[in-house]
Amino acid sequence: MAKNSILLLRNYMQYALNLHTKTYCTKTPPHYDIIIVGGGMVGTTLACTLGKNSKLSDHRILLLESGTPHNWIKTEKYSNRVSALNLNTYNLMNKIGAWKHIAEIRCSSVKNMQIWDAISDVMISFNHEEVSNVAAHIVENDLLIYAVGKELCCLKNVEVKNQVKIKEFVLPQQPSQNVFVHLNEGETFTCNLLLGCDGAQSQVRNAMGVNYISWKYDQMGVVATLKLSEANENVTAWQRFLPTGPIAILPLKNNLSSLVWATTPDHARALIELKEVDFVDKINDALWKPLDNSSIIQESTKAFNKLLEFFELPTSNEKQLPPKVIGVDPGSTAAFPLGFGHATNYVKQGVALVGDAAHRVHPLAGQGVNLGFGDVSTLNKILGEAVYSGRSLGQITDLQEYETLRQRHNFPTMVAIDGLHKLYNTEFPPIVLLRSLGLQFTHALNPLKKAIINQAAR
Ligand SMILES: Cc1cc2nc3c(=O)[nH]c(=O)nc-3n(C[C@H](O)[C@H](O)[C@H](O)COP(=O)(O)OP(=O)(O)OC[C@H]3O[C@@H](n4cnc5c(N)ncnc54)[C@H](O)[C@@H]3O)c2cc1C
Incomplete structure (x- = not known):
């Protein structure tokens, strides 16, 4: 209770500080432990995985997606967007209960x-x-999001908002501060940890100002x-x-x-x-x-x-x-246009990039979204352990551990895929x-x- 009051007061003070320079509505904004931006394959899976993590069960999660809600209806017709999913992804889908829906369909x-x-x-x-x-x-791809969504909608600690337009993110300057997410419509949310799963053109990555090495394949x-x-x-x-x-x-x-x-x-x-x-x-x-x-x-x-x-x-x-x-x-x-992208940093205080927001590869090896699902598994483990050890979410040391582990795997894979592209081009x-x-x-x-x-x- 006392912790909550301090949190609200801190939020309000930081919010009032933000109002010095910008004009947003004056109510204390709703607070979440984690806000995930982007409900594609990776963001939806991340929301479901974190939501099901028993160590995070008393944490509130909000998933913000700019598109309309997924309304997958089974037809004879297959979608033209499919992914080759590797064994790790299969295991993750099984763990969160989504594989049974995929296999059933x-x-x-x-x-x-x-x-x-x-x-x-x-x-x-x-x-x-x-x-x-x-x-x-x-x-x-749509079936995967539908299957994960079927599990996600049963989770009481996860909320989903569709058709949101994000105006700006105000990222923490100090460890004690929250992230502010301002929507175009004037609504504001705060959180301890912002997770950018908003794809290759990531708005979260832009707000972080991290170095992004990218090129278009011809x-x-x-x-x-x-x-x-x-x-x-x-x-x-x-x-x-x-x-x-x-x-x-x-x-x-x-x-x-x-x-x-x-x-x-x-x-x-x-x-x-x-x-x-x-x-x-x-x-x-x-x-x-x-x-x-x-x-x-x-x-x-x-x-x-x-x-x-x-x-x-x-x-x-x-x-x-x-x-x-x-x-x-x-x-x-x-x-679809094809390109390469590598964020030299995946994390900053209170914020981390996941999936295509952090890395984009040529589809020749069918690895793109598998790398993103690998990020999901690692981040889920690290955040669970952090909370279990009594640390608050979004601490830079935990996020840096995520970055190190994932870059150690993702970067050599990306270089190998790009090398194959060049070798065969x-x-x-x-x-x-x-x-x-x-x-x-x-x-x-x-x-x-x-x-x-x-x-x-x-
Ligand atoms: C032709 C092709 C074939 C491929 N085949 C494979 C394959 O076989 N295997 C494989 O592993 N990978 C494959 N990939 C790669 C794979 O499709 C991508 O890695 C994957 O789609 C990335 O998922 P994501 O959720 O990170 O990003 P995205 O799919 O880009 O999703 C981002 C989501 O964020 C939302 N969003 C964006 N901005 C905002 C915002 N500001 N606010 C709120 N929401 C926002 C978007 O609406 C979207 O829903 C292929 C790619 C291509 C182009």
Whole structure:
């Protein structure tokens, strides 16, 4: 009781101080322990995870989202925005009770992956028997938010406000101060800890004034729902690296897959304007059509395969053929800009960035939102422990621990993804040869493949 009165008084004094320079309404603003800005996949999951954390059960959480409430209705039609979720994400979804809703509705399992170089035709494959039971699950983004939302709406300590427009954040200058969140409509909230899950254009990150290293890839991601010719068991994710960017098809169900095709902006714009039959031809060409390749590359990769055969190691001769595409679900084609972004700091006193607000990667490795869910798990653990140890939320030492742990994982992953993008974005024969030999070598060595999959699953 006494703690609450002190808190209210402190709030009021800080609020009155803010009024010196700005004019907002004069009531003491409602106070929350945590305010999360952004109710995308990461923000919604963070709200649910923190809300379910028994160590934080007497803490009030507010989730602010600028969009309308999610109203997912099951239709036969699949969404064109899907994510490949790794094992860690699957475990998190299970822990917060959302996976059962996803599994009840629909998702697919990726048991095999085949990735190959369009120029040299060298490939690497991951088979579920060699590496793990399931490499990834493919889930529609909207369905994931719906499933998490189903758990979130039962939590008494979490409130959600949609269609909010945030005017400004006033961040603490000293450890004892609160964060102020002023909405356009004149409403104000205060909190001990502000969590920015507001995506790549984060307003929270701007308010923090942290350094943000970013660039645009000269590529857009074309997405669509594809109809396949054969209704065979569809459990393989295919990715072919073309000189203009990678094309990937991810299984949805036996005769449906989801397309993610990264290509030049002009090509992307041309593709989405095409008639269905022409678009289908372009997709099949991108998956199947052989490209010219220099004889040196051909001879060298052949010779390396022979060497691998001699040692009875797997070679890239065992390449499987991808499925044939016969149609595109009407209205499912769209294109999204692709970019890289890294906030050099994820935290400041009383505030932290989570998900795409902190880091943005090329989708070629299907890691973007998985990194965000990794942030959620780590932050949840650290905040729970802080409160359990009697510390207040938002202390910089706890937040710095979150930053260190996550940057230690996220940054090398981001550099590796960007490196892969650069490595495959060239037709320069010596580079093509080197990357092809590297791929053959990796494919031949199961422990190396296991290490790659384990890293991608974290
Ligand atoms: C083509 C493509 C394919 C991809 N495939 C994969 C994949 O297979 N696997 C994978 O792991 N990742 C993938 N990604 C990446 C993944 O989509 C992103 O990492 C993920 O969407 C980020 O989620 P987020 O919640 O952090 O941010 P966002 O999805 O950007 O959500 C931010 C939310 O905040 C809200 N918001 C923004 N500003 C404010 C504000 N000021 N106030 C209140 N609310 C606000 C927005 O309305 C939105 O709901 C892919 C990306 C692309 C483009």
